Amino acid sequence: MRFPPRPRKSLAGAVLALGLGAAALAPMQTATSAPAPSPVDGVYDVLGKSWGVSPAEAKARLDGExxxxxxxxxxxxxxDGAFFNSERQLVVNVHSARAAQIAREHGLAPRSVARGEKALAKLQSQVQALADKSGSLQVQSIGADLPTDRLQVVLQPxxxxxxxxxxxxxxxxxxxxxxSTNDTTLTMTADVIGGQIMDLVPGTNCSLGFPGTRNGGDNVLLSAGHCVEGNPMIQNRSxxxxxxxxxSRFRTGSPSVDMGLMDIDxxxxxxxxxxxxNGQTTRVTGSSKAPVGSTICKAGNTTGWTCGTITQYNLTVNYGGAGGSVTQTSGLARSTxxxxxxxxxxxxxSGTTAQGMTSGGPNDGHDCGWNxxxxxxxxxxxxxxxxxxAQYYGVTLTTS
Structure with a gap:
């Protein structure tokens, strides 16, 4: 389910009850605020505690990925596609002995598959067309699952x-x-410092995304499209x-992509x-689409720093909205x-490499805790x- 922006409350309430998304935004600073702290890549401390290893060992694991x-x-x-397995091998799909040899030469684990990423993408287009033509409003998501080499269609409960x-x-x-049928519906998640509150005027909240530049130096911020639908004015927590x-490419009730842009004053x-x-920051040194199975973390104003792995790319998800509206949203990735x-x-x-901005998740009353x-x-x-x-809007991410 899409996490829709929540009504903006008092300042204290806004900090606790943001409206959308899980990922935190890259930091921004007002010209009159104190100097920005030096980034110390705190990602490794928290991951190390989660995995029961030292920060140095956590960094070594991520560097290996x-x-x-x-x-x-x-x-x-x-x-033809790749994913990390439970032994942290990067498994790659191949269709010939020559491709398998190339994979091994690069330290990768080849496997021969019936379909692979390209064939699954074609199959997804075929299935999406059938779903659109059917008139059913109960398809929740459609996307390829690389480890099983199959296409997964998930229905609403x-x-x-x-x-x-x-x-x-x-x-x-x-x-x-x-x-398969899910047991819950989906919902969307709703200074300039990544992971902090993105206070939308009028009346709702999200988290900040990744700053960058375009058109010869114009300062902008990449965000989830549903956060900036309607071109709201945006404030920090103060x-x-x-x-x-x-x-914004997000249009409630219409086929959409959940990407948008904020112009930074x-x-x-x-x-x-x-x-x-958690009192630390993490540098952004670049961006990528890390392979399925890669370790990934997000910073958000509601749940702080949480981590997991990438499970799928190029999903089409149907988010439920106010008044029974359904917004078909394509091009999303899924993670744990x-x-x-x-x-x-x-x-x-992932480490210091930017991956994306939170769009939504299950509306099942789960509690992530904090950090x-x-x-x-x-x-x-x-x-x-x-x-x-970034490619669609012509944005170069700000890195450090």
Whole structure:
């Protein structure tokens, strides 16, 4: 479910009850505020505590993931998708002996598959067309699952309508498609310092995302589209204006993409790090789409610093909204990171590499706690990959 922006309350209430998303935004600072703290990459401390290892060992594990991901990027033209397995091997799909050899030369684990990432993408387009044509309003999400090499279609909970029953019959006849029913609905999550509150005027809240520049130096912030739909004025927790929403590809009730843009006022500064919400910050050194299975963390104003792994890319999700509206939202990634309402728009990061901004998650009353790292388990979230948003809007992320 999309985490919609929540009504803005008193300042104290706003800090606790943000409206959307799980990821925290990259830090911004007003021209009149104190100097920004130096980033110390606090991601490793919290991950180390979650995993029961030292910060140095946590950093070594993440560095190992990134080294393998870089090797995959070098050889990906010959391969067909990749994911980390439970032994932290980066498994890659291949369709020939030559491709398998290339994978091994790069330290990757090849496996031969019936479909692979490209075929699953084509199958997803076919299934999405059938779902759209069916008229069913009970399809919750459609997306590829690389580890199983199958397409997953998830339905809303509740009794199936006649249109849904007919659609399910069609889908079960297609090789490689799994159909299941979720037990909960989905909802969207709703200074400039990543992970801090994004106070929207009028009346709702999100979390901040990633600052950057475009059009020759214009300072902007990449956010979840539903946070800046309608171009709201945006403040920090102290009521100081940060900027204004200027673009959103999210349209409630219409096929959408959950990416948007805030223009940062000239007297404010976007910073190349995020607030871990634990007294530390983490640098942003670049951006990527890390392989499925990669470790990822997010900073959000409601739940702080929580971590998990990437599970899927290119999902199409149907978010329920006010008045029974349904917003079909495409291009999302899914992770096991726990989020709650008020985290939306916030920043996901793998090590120091930006990954995305919180979009939404299950509306099941779960409690992530605060700053629980990888211990905030039992839930999942959707996020908008930052690479896609930056490319669409022509934004260069601010790094440090």
């Amino acid at each position: 990134h080294t393998k991901a870089a090797a995959f990027e070098t050889a990906k033209a010959q391969l 509740g009794k199936q309508s006649a249109k849904t029953v007919a659609l399910v019959k069609q889908l079960k006849a297609i090789s490689g498609v799994d159909v 009521g100081v204006r940060l900027g204004v929403g200027v673009a 000239s007297n404010n500064v976007g910073r190349g790090y995020i607030d871990n919400r 990171v726990c989020t709650e309402g008020g985290d939306s728009g916030g920043a996901y990061i 629980q790292g990888s211990n905030a388990t039992g839930s999942y979230s959707f996020y908008q990959p930052v690479v896609d948003a």
